[in-house]
Amino acid sequence: xxxxxxxxxxVSQSGGPTGVINASLVxxxxxxxxxxxxEKIYGAVHxxxxxxxxxxxxxxxxxxxTLDIVASTPSSALGSSRDKPDEAYxxxxxxxxxxxxxxxxxxxxxxxxxxxxxxxxxxxxAAGYNMRAFHVPKTIDNDLRTTDHxxxxxxxAKFVACALMGDDLDNRALPGVKIDVIMGRDAGWLTAASxxxxxxxxxxxxxxxxxxxxxxxEKMVEDxxxxxxxxxxxxxAVSEGIKDTDGTxxxxxxxxxxxxxxxxxxxxxxxxxxxxxLAGKIKGGTGIKRVRADTFGYLQRSFAGLQSSTDVxxxxxxxxxxxxxxxxxxxxxxxxxxxxxxxxxxxxxxxxELSNVAEFTxxxxxxxxxxxxxxxxxxxxxxxxxxxxxxxETGYLGNNPKV
Amino acid sequence: xxxxxxxxxxVSQSGGPTGVINASLVxxxxxxxxxxxxEKIYGAVHxxxxxxxxxxxxxxxxxxxTLDIVASTPSSALGSSRDKPDEAYxxxxxxxxxxxxxxxxxxxxxxxxxxxxxxxxxxxxAAGYNMRAFHVPKTIDNDLRTTDHxxxxxxxAKFVACALMGDDLDNRALPGVKIDVIMGRDAGWLTAASxxxxxxxxxxxxxxxxxxxxxxxEKMVEDxxxxxxxxxxxxxAVSEGIKDTDGTxxxxxxxxxxxxxxxxxxxxxxxxxxxxxLAGKIKGGTGIKRVRADTFGYLQRSFAGLQSSTDVxxxxxxxxxxxxxxxxxxxxxxxxxxxxxxxxxxxxxxxxELSNVAEFTxxxxxxxxxxxxxxxxxxxxxxxxxxxxxxxETGYLGNNPKV
Numbered sequence: 043x044x045x046x047x048x049x050x051x052x053v054s055q056s057g058g059p060t061g062v063i064n065a066s067l068v069x070x071x072x073x074x075x076x077x078x079x080x081e082k083i084y085g086a087v088h089x090x091x092x093x094x095x096x097x098x099x100x101x102x103x104x105x106x107x108t109l110d111i112v113a114s115t116p117s118s119a120l121g122s123s124r125d126k127p128d129e130a131y132x133x134x135x136x137x138x139x140x141x142x143x144x145x146x147x148x149x150x151x152x153x154x155x156x157x158x159x160x161x162x163x164x165x166x167x168a169a170g171y172n173m174r175a176f177h178v179p180k181t182i183d184n185d186l187r188t189t190d191h192x193x194x195x196x197x198x199a200k201f202v203a204c205a206l207m208g209d210d211l212d213n214r215a216l217p218g219v220k221i222d223v224i225m226g227r228d229a230g231w232l233t234a235a236s237x238x239x240x241x242x243x244x245x246x247x248x249x250x251x252x253x254x255x256x257x258x259x260e261k262m263v264e265d266x267x268x269x270x271x272x273x274x275x276x277x278x279a280v281s282e283g284i285k286d287t288d289g290t291x292x293x294x295x296x297x298x299x300x301x302x303x304x305x306x307x308x309x310x311x312x313x314x315x316x317x318x319x320l321a322g323k324i325k326g327g328t329g330i331k332r333v334r335a336d337t338f339g340y341l342q343r344s345f346a347g348l349q350s351s352t353d354v355x356x357x358x359x360x361x362x363x364x365x366x367x368x369x370x371x372x373x374x375x376x377x378x379x380x381x382x383x384x385x386x387x388x389x390x391x392x393x394x395e396l397s398n399v400a401e402f403t404x405x406x407x408x409x410x411x412x413x414x415x416x417x418x419x420x421x422x423x424x425x426x427x428x429x430x431x432x433x434x435e436t437g438y439l440g441n442n443p444k445v
Numbered sequence: 446x447x448x449x450x451x452x453x454x455x456v457s458q459s460g461g462p463t464g465v466i467n468a469s470l471v472x473x474x475x476x477x478x479x480x481x482x483x484e485k486i487y488g489a490v491h492x493x494x495x496x497x498x499x500x501x502x503x504x505x506x507x508x509x510x511t512l513d514i515v516a517s518t519p520s521s522a523l524g525s526s527r528d529k530p531d532e533a534y535x536x537x538x539x540x541x542x543x544x545x546x547x548x549x550x551x552x553x554x555x556x557x558x559x560x561x562x563x564x565x566x567x568x569x570x571a572a573g574y575n576m577r578a579f580h581v582p583k584t585i586d587n588d589l590r591t592t593d594h595x596x597x598x599x600x601x602a603k604f605v606a607c608a609l610m611g612d613d614l615d616n617r618a619l620p621g622v623k624i625d626v627i628m629g630r631d632a633g634w635l636t637a638a639s640x641x642x643x644x645x646x647x648x649x650x651x652x653x654x655x656x657x658x659x660x661x662x663e664k665m666v667e668d669x670x671x672x673x674x675x676x677x678x679x680x681x682a683v684s685e686g687i688k689d690t691d692g693t694x695x696x697x698x699x700x701x702x703x704x705x706x707x708x709x710x711x712x713x714x715x716x717x718x719x720x721x722x723l724a725g726k727i728k729g730g731t732g733i734k735r736v737r738a739d740t741f742g743y744l745q746r747s748f749a750g751l752q753s754s755t756d757v758x759x760x761x762x763x764x765x766x767x768x769x770x771x772x773x774x775x776x777x778x779x780x781x782x783x784x785x786x787x788x789x790x791x792x793x794x795x796x797x798e799l800s801n802v803a804e805f806t807x808x809x810x811x812x813x814x815x816x817x818x819x820x821x822x823x824x825x826x827x828x829x830x831x832x833x834x835x836x837x838e839t840g841y842l843g844n845n846p847k848v
Binding site: 055058059064084085087088097098099100101104108111112114115116117118119120121122123124203204205207208209211212214215216220239314315317318334335336337338339340341343344345346347348433434435436437438439440442443444445 | 458461462467487488490491500501502503504507511514515517518519520521522523524525526527606607608610611612614615617618619623642717718720721737738739740741742743744746747748749750751836837838839840841842843845846847848
């Protein structure tokens with residue numbers, strides 16, 4: 043293996059923000075500050091968009107106090123971008139890397155970012171330019187392959203769990219049907235996390251629908267009627283990406299209908315439209331009077347002052363490990379392997395090939411979804427509990443014995 | 446003044462839940478447990494609905510550990526009700542009070558609950574039944590008269606402030622227009638709290654619209670264009686109760702349009718419809734491509750694990766004070782007067798007549814809204830800062846000098 047090159051480092055943050063993507067940034071910075079191989083640390087503003095515009099801030103001398111504040115701040119402190127660079131775009135990036143004398147390229151993001159790293163790495167190699175491109179995993183969707191879980195998921199999971207704990211108590215106080223639409227276009231990981239605050243036998247969400255298990259409105263209505271008849275109330279967690287039994291997402295069907303009817307003023311993505319549509323269908327289908335729907339939206343990924351303690355420390359360590367691995371390997375991604383479960387939960391960090399993380403994603407596996415396709419299994423909870431950290435205890439008195 | 450009667454106490458929680466309504470319940474219980482005048486403490490399940498069905502739980506011997514957990518739990522631990530009892534309904538309540546030998550009646554709720562207390566008190570007096578009805582203020586809307594502020598507001602304000610802090614950082618990372626619809630059908634108190642996390646000069650929300658100041662879509666579009674042209678992004682906080690310049694709420698107009706067009710599947714209250722409508726109008730009016738809208742929904746009033754420390758201690762004390770005041774006065778409400786501001790913030794508790802709190806509500810005063818009608822004044826922030834307690838510090842690096 044060739045010796046680690048000496049030069050500058052570029053770090054940037056891509057895609058949707060998370061509650062701990064800044065902890066990973068800080069991990070990269072503090073490890074890079076310690077490295078003898080790294081001279082200047084350049085932060086690219088707005089990810090690849092900033093790189094091709096040669097827009098950087100200097101992070102070389104940034105102090106620990108600032109770093110600690112940034113690590114506890116949600117969203118992307120360097121700004122982000124939704125661009126998915128193709129070969130030509132990556133060549134522009136590489137030119138700037140050369141101009142900036144970058145020997146290290148750290149890219150914090152999801153599977154698309156791993157792919158960008160991969161292309162840049164291949165181009166650098168082909169050009170005989172000695173630069174090490176490393177991917178630092180992040181996503182609230184938890185859908186990256188190879189790693190046990192993704193930095194960012196635990197904090198989003200904690201938000202969703204706390205939200206459902208509160209919402210379930212709200213639904214106890216004022217009973218009816220409550221539908222909560224949760225982020226996750228392709229995978230149900232975050233929606234499944236809605237169950238993590240359950241303690242009492244009748245705690246909601248009572249039904250959980252994920253994209254991995256297509257469901258008809260008719261089945262959903264029947265499920266809800268069943269719970270409502272038993273408990274007098276029903277809390278439902280739904281992934282924004284849920285699909286009808288023909289495999290089409292409900293969001294897409296809704297968009298098509300909206301176009302046909304030319305309701306030009308109804309937005310159809312990142313809005314409350316799906317929740318409202320479902321609430322209408324369920325109200326009509328069940329005949330239950332009080333049906334309400336919330337769409338959690340961006341709060342799930344960027345809420346100030348709420349982090350999973352496990353997630354934030356793992357995210358920071360992921361950043362540090364990416365730098366450490368880049369001293370040993372020409373490219374890669376810093377992933378986690380679980381070393382124990384329950385009380386013995388722990389992880390070790392490993393370097394994996396970029397191709398193991400790039401492009402494809404990981405669905406919620408079959409064994410985490412119940413047979414009915416409307417809930418999670420104990421195996422999912424065992425997997426996810428340690429990731430979202432400690433959840434508050436709650437008390438309800440209305441079910442005490444009547445006197 | 447006649448001596449305080451000896452007998453049982455009934456306590457219940459009414460209307461929309463809050464993050465600290467249970468702290469007030471616990472305050473009532475712990476003070477009642479200490480009182481020599483009070484024998485049994487009955488908690489009515491689902492407020493007045495439970496009372497007329499004679500459904501009570503026994504809180505007389507409930508232990509401190511349970512009380513502490515309940516005090517930190519959002520929503521209404523005894524269940525709630527939206528019923529607004531008329532004279533006949535109140536007579537049914539009074540009959541149950543007699544049957545339960547209640548000498549004290551504590552009702553935690555908003556202005557309608559104060560009114561219910563008032564009716565019951567008058568009826569008891571007319572019937573020569575010696576019972577003291579006390580109101581314990583709560584509402585996230587902060588719109589009760591006479592009291593400086595309402596238990597429940599500070600915690601909801603903290604949620605909204607943390608949400609906007611995160612959302613503003615999200616909007617920095619991926620710029621565009623972001624609209625957040627915040628609870629408050631009649632008053633803009635909670636929407637105004639969206640500004641409390643602002644620290645940097647360009648921190649959002651950049652525009653704030655409250656029901657007290659009607660606004661046309663055209664004006665809103667112009668305001669947003671102005672901010673967007675300056676900052677390249679814009680975060681907007683809007684009360685769910687905002688009105689058009691003719692005084693009609695946008696929600697109502699939207700509902701009427703929806704009926705006319707018979708889009709039967711679009712819900713219009715407690716949903717994302719208003720946010721989506723505004724996003725559509727603003728996208729069309731400004732020509733800005735990335736316009737997103739979230740409706741915060743029930744999370745604002747029931748989110749587990751998030752309380753304002755000031756709010757929770759004041760709410761608990763409000764409950765205790767109601768019991769103490771009921772030993773001195775035949776009826777009333779336990780309100781707060783501010784004794785100092787800024788570093789010297791503090792409150793004292795007073796008993797006021799039920800009629801001072803019942804029925805009518807309190808708008809955001811003129812001096813808390815800017816001249817343009819699209820933001821709050823420093824005076825509002827000075828008023829509200831101490832109520833929502835400590836907010837997290839955040840860091841953003843993307844505006845550091847470019848190198």
